[in-house]
Amino acid sequence: MSDRLTIKPNTAPSGGWGSVRKVASSLFNEHVILKGSYLLNLQNKANGYACVSCAWAKPANPHPFEFCESGAKATAWEVTSKRVPPAFFEQHTVAELERWSDHALEAAGRLTAPMRWDADSNKYLEITWGAAFAEIGAELKRLNAQEVVFYSSGRASLETSYLYQLMVRMYGSNNLPDSSNMCHESTSVALPTTIGSGVGTVLIEDFEKTDCVLFFGQNVGTNSPRMLHQLQEARKRGVPIITFNPLRERGLVSFVNPQSPGEMLSGDETIISTHYHQLKAGGDIAAIMGICKSLIEADDAALAAGTARLLDQAFLTQHTHGFVAFAAATRSYRWDDIERESGLARASLEEAAAIYAKADAVIGVYGMGLTQHRNGVQNVQMLSNLLLLRGNIGKSGAGICPVRGHSNVQGQRTVGITEKPELAPLDKLAELYNFAPPRKKGMNTVEACQGILEKKVKAFVSLGGNFIRAVPETVLMEKAWRDMRLTVQISTKLNRSHLIHGQVSFILPCLGRIEIDRQNGIEQSVSIEDSTACIHGSRGRAEPASKQLLSEPAIIAGIAKATLDPNPRVDWDAWCADYGLVRTAIEATYPEIFRDFNARMWQPGGFRKPVAASERIWKTDTGKANFIVPTALDANPDMRPAPDTLRLFTVRTDGQFNTTIYNNDDRFRGVYGTRMVLFISRHDMTRLALAEGDLVTVSTPSDDGVARSVSGLRITPYDIPLGCIAGYYPECNPLIPLWHHAETSMVPAAKAIEVQLRLDSRSVAAAAAARV
Incomplete structure (x- = not known):
C-alpha cells in the first residue's frame, strides 16, 4: 500500500473544480501542459481527433471543450513526453518488470521501437521491422490457423479493423475475439432476438426530447462523463431520471458543469437522479420485473374499470409478439420473491412504474451492470420488455441505449471483427478478394482462454489491449500463457501482457490515434463508430x-505480406499508402452502411448506420419485436449463496479506463493511494466481526478444485446493499472462474461473484495484540 493512503467520505458533485484539477494534474504529470491543452481543444471536433477513451456520441454542434476528465486523461496518457526506448529494456529484465504495478508499467511512457524477447537474457531486444514481420510470418505459417487467436481491443479504427479481419480470414480463421466479448456481447446477443438490431436505438438528439430516463448499471461519472451534458439539460427541463445501481455513484447523484462559469463560481450543482434505488448486485431482472408487474396489473385494473389504459395497446398489437405469455408470467411472480431478489421494496418499484407510465418517451440506459451477469442476456431482454410495454422503441425521445466502453468497440463489429461467421459478409469477401473464407465458428474470449488453458492455442496476436489482465482466472491464465509458441502485442505502452509472454514474443509499437499518420508524406485520417451507431472521421494532430x-494498418499489412500468399486483388501497400482506398473497400463490402463513405465521414455529428428497430422495422424471426420471458429472477444462478458468503461485484475508479490505471486514486469514492480495498456495509462488518482497516483474503468457494483468492484487501465501510461487497477491476479478476459467464453470450460475470472473507495474518496478529 502507498504511504499516502487515505480513505475519507466524498460528497462532492462530479465535474466541477475536482475535474479541472485532475485534468491539470494529468497534463502536468505527463509533461504536456501546453501540447495537451492545445490538443484537448481539438478533441471530438470536426478538424480534430475522436477521443481515444469512451465511445459516447459526438454532437454535431460541440461544446467549446468537447472533452471530459476521462478523455483528457486518455489524451495526456497517449501524448506523454515520457518514452520507453530500447535502452529501457537493456536496464530491466522481464522478471524485474513483472513486479511493477499496472500503473508503473504504463506510466513509464510510450514504446518507441519494435522489440523481441531474448530467452538468454530474459530481456526484450530491439529488432528491425522487416525482421519482426519475417519471423512472425514464418511462425504463423508453421501453425494451423485454428490454433492462432487474433484479439483486438476496442480502440483500433474502422480501417485497421477491416484490414485485420480480412488478414485473419485469408489466413484461414475466424478466431477474432475482441473486448466486446468481455462487456457488451450480452447486448449483441439479446437485442437481435428482441428488436432485430444488435445495437441501441437512441441518438444523442433523443435526450433533448425524452420525458424520462431509466439508468441501469452504468457509472456515467467515470465511464462516459460527456453524457452528463445531456443528462443535465434533461434535468433542467424537469425530466425524471430513475437510477438502479448498487452504489450511489457521484456522477449519477449530482454534477457541476466545468464549462459553466456561473456553476463553477457558485458551486450550483444539478441533481442528476431524481430517484436512486440501490438494488442488490444481480437484482436487475427482479427489479425490472417488479416495474413490469406493477404496470401490467395497473393496466388490468384500468381495463376492468373502463379507464385509460397504461400500456400502448396499439403498439403491442401491431409491433410485438409474445406479450400475452410475458404478461401471464409477470402476473405470476410474487412480490415477496421480487423484493428478496432485487433488494428493493415493492413501494419503490411501484413508484418507478408510476413515473414511467406518465412519460410519453422514455430512454433506457445501461452498461456492464446489466451485461456482466450469468443471466446478463436476460437482463438486457428485460429492459427491452419494459420499454416495449409502452412503445418506447422506435420513436423520438425514446429507445434502448447501451453505453459502450472502448471508443470503437462497436465499430469493429460493424466491419467484421467477430468470431461468428454468420455475422460477417463472407460471401461478399469471397467475391471481392477471390478466396474461400473459413466457415467454422471462431473462438470468443472465454473460448480462447479455454484453448490456452488446454494448450490448444499455440499463438496469440493482440491488436491493442491488455488481455492477460482483462480476463478472468488470472492465475491459471498467466501460467498457461507462457506455454504458447508465439505472442505478438501491437501496443502504444508497456503492460503486463508484454511480460507474461510466449516462447517467441514481439512488441510492435504503433502510432496512437491522436498522432499524425503520414504515409509517403501524406497525412491520413481514420474513422470510428460511437455508441449511437454514428460514424465519424478522426485526424491525428x-x-x-x-x-x-x-501505423496500425502498416503493421497489419506487414504481418499479412509476411504470412499470406500474394493475392492480386489485395494490394496491402496501396491500402497503407491511402486509407481512402480502405474506406472504398469497406463501402464495397457493406454498401448499405457505408454509401459514399469517404464523403460522409466528415458529416457533423457523424452519419448513422441503418438501425432498423429505430424505424420500427423488426428484423426478427417473427417480424415483430419479441417479448422474452426470463427463466428466473436471479441473475446469478450458477453460484448459490451460503450463510457465510457475500456477493462481490467489480468496479472501476475515476483514475482508470478499463485496464489502464492512470493513478491509484478513486476520488469519487474517497480512496487515495491504493486500489486494494473492499467496500462493505457496516452491518456486514459487524455481522462478520470485521473492523475498518482490517486486511482480508477474499476467496471464491467452488468444487472444481481450483483455489481462487486475492489477499491484502482493506476493509472499507461504504453505503452498499447488505450481503454485497465491491472491489476493483482488474485486481479482483483472479476470483472469477472462467466458467462463471453469461449464458449464450459468454461475457464473464464480474458483477456477481459469491465469495468468502477471512482475516489476513497481519490483521489477526494486530487483533491479538490489541486484546493483550
Whole structure:
C-alpha cells in the first residue's frame, strides 16, 4: 500500500473544480501542459481527433471543450513526453518488470521501437521491422490457423479493423475475439432476438426530447462523463431520471458543469437522479420485473374499470409478439420473491412504474451492470420488455441505449471483427478478394482462454489491449500463457501482457490515434463508430512519439505480406499508402452502411448506420419485436449463496479506463493511494466481526478444485446493499472462474461473484495484540 493512503467520505458533485484539477494534474504529470491543452481543444471536433477513451456520441454542434476528465486523461496518457526506448529494456529484465504495478508499467511512457524477447537474457531486444514481420510470418505459417487467436481491443479504427479481419480470414480463421466479448456481447446477443438490431436505438438528439430516463448499471461519472451534458439539460427541463445501481455513484447523484462559469463560481450543482434505488448486485431482472408487474396489473385494473389504459395497446398489437405469455408470467411472480431478489421494496418499484407510465418517451440506459451477469442476456431482454410495454422503441425521445466502453468497440463489429461467421459478409469477401473464407465458428474470449488453458492455442496476436489482465482466472491464465509458441502485442505502452509472454514474443509499437499518420508524406485520417451507431472521421494532430513507429494498418499489412500468399486483388501497400482506398473497400463490402463513405465521414455529428428497430422495422424471426420471458429472477444462478458468503461485484475508479490505471486514486469514492480495498456495509462488518482497516483474503468457494483468492484487501465501510461487497477491476479478476459467464453470450460475470472473507495474518496478529 502507498504511504499516502487515505480513505475519507466524498460528497462532492462530479465535474466541477475536482475535474479541472485532475485534468491539470494529468497534463502536468505527463509533461504536456501546453501540447495537451492545445490538443484537448481539438478533441471530438470536426478538424480534430475522436477521443481515444469512451465511445459516447459526438454532437454535431460541440461544446467549446468537447472533452471530459476521462478523455483528457486518455489524451495526456497517449501524448506523454515520457518514452520507453530500447535502452529501457537493456536496464530491466522481464522478471524485474513483472513486479511493477499496472500503473508503473504504463506510466513509464510510450514504446518507441519494435522489440523481441531474448530467452538468454530474459530481456526484450530491439529488432528491425522487416525482421519482426519475417519471423512472425514464418511462425504463423508453421501453425494451423485454428490454433492462432487474433484479439483486438476496442480502440483500433474502422480501417485497421477491416484490414485485420480480412488478414485473419485469408489466413484461414475466424478466431477474432475482441473486448466486446468481455462487456457488451450480452447486448449483441439479446437485442437481435428482441428488436432485430444488435445495437441501441437512441441518438444523442433523443435526450433533448425524452420525458424520462431509466439508468441501469452504468457509472456515467467515470465511464462516459460527456453524457452528463445531456443528462443535465434533461434535468433542467424537469425530466425524471430513475437510477438502479448498487452504489450511489457521484456522477449519477449530482454534477457541476466545468464549462459553466456561473456553476463553477457558485458551486450550483444539478441533481442528476431524481430517484436512486440501490438494488442488490444481480437484482436487475427482479427489479425490472417488479416495474413490469406493477404496470401490467395497473393496466388490468384500468381495463376492468373502463379507464385509460397504461400500456400502448396499439403498439403491442401491431409491433410485438409474445406479450400475452410475458404478461401471464409477470402476473405470476410474487412480490415477496421480487423484493428478496432485487433488494428493493415493492413501494419503490411501484413508484418507478408510476413515473414511467406518465412519460410519453422514455430512454433506457445501461452498461456492464446489466451485461456482466450469468443471466446478463436476460437482463438486457428485460429492459427491452419494459420499454416495449409502452412503445418506447422506435420513436423520438425514446429507445434502448447501451453505453459502450472502448471508443470503437462497436465499430469493429460493424466491419467484421467477430468470431461468428454468420455475422460477417463472407460471401461478399469471397467475391471481392477471390478466396474461400473459413466457415467454422471462431473462438470468443472465454473460448480462447479455454484453448490456452488446454494448450490448444499455440499463438496469440493482440491488436491493442491488455488481455492477460482483462480476463478472468488470472492465475491459471498467466501460467498457461507462457506455454504458447508465439505472442505478438501491437501496443502504444508497456503492460503486463508484454511480460507474461510466449516462447517467441514481439512488441510492435504503433502510432496512437491522436498522432499524425503520414504515409509517403501524406497525412491520413481514420474513422470510428460511437455508441449511437454514428460514424465519424478522426485526424491525428500530434507529432509521433518516435520516428520508428508504424501505423496500425502498416503493421497489419506487414504481418499479412509476411504470412499470406500474394493475392492480386489485395494490394496491402496501396491500402497503407491511402486509407481512402480502405474506406472504398469497406463501402464495397457493406454498401448499405457505408454509401459514399469517404464523403460522409466528415458529416457533423457523424452519419448513422441503418438501425432498423429505430424505424420500427423488426428484423426478427417473427417480424415483430419479441417479448422474452426470463427463466428466473436471479441473475446469478450458477453460484448459490451460503450463510457465510457475500456477493462481490467489480468496479472501476475515476483514475482508470478499463485496464489502464492512470493513478491509484478513486476520488469519487474517497480512496487515495491504493486500489486494494473492499467496500462493505457496516452491518456486514459487524455481522462478520470485521473492523475498518482490517486486511482480508477474499476467496471464491467452488468444487472444481481450483483455489481462487486475492489477499491484502482493506476493509472499507461504504453505503452498499447488505450481503454485497465491491472491489476493483482488474485486481479482483483472479476470483472469477472462467466458467462463471453469461449464458449464450459468454461475457464473464464480474458483477456477481459469491465469495468468502477471512482475516489476513497481519490483521489477526494486530487483533491479538490489541486484546493483550
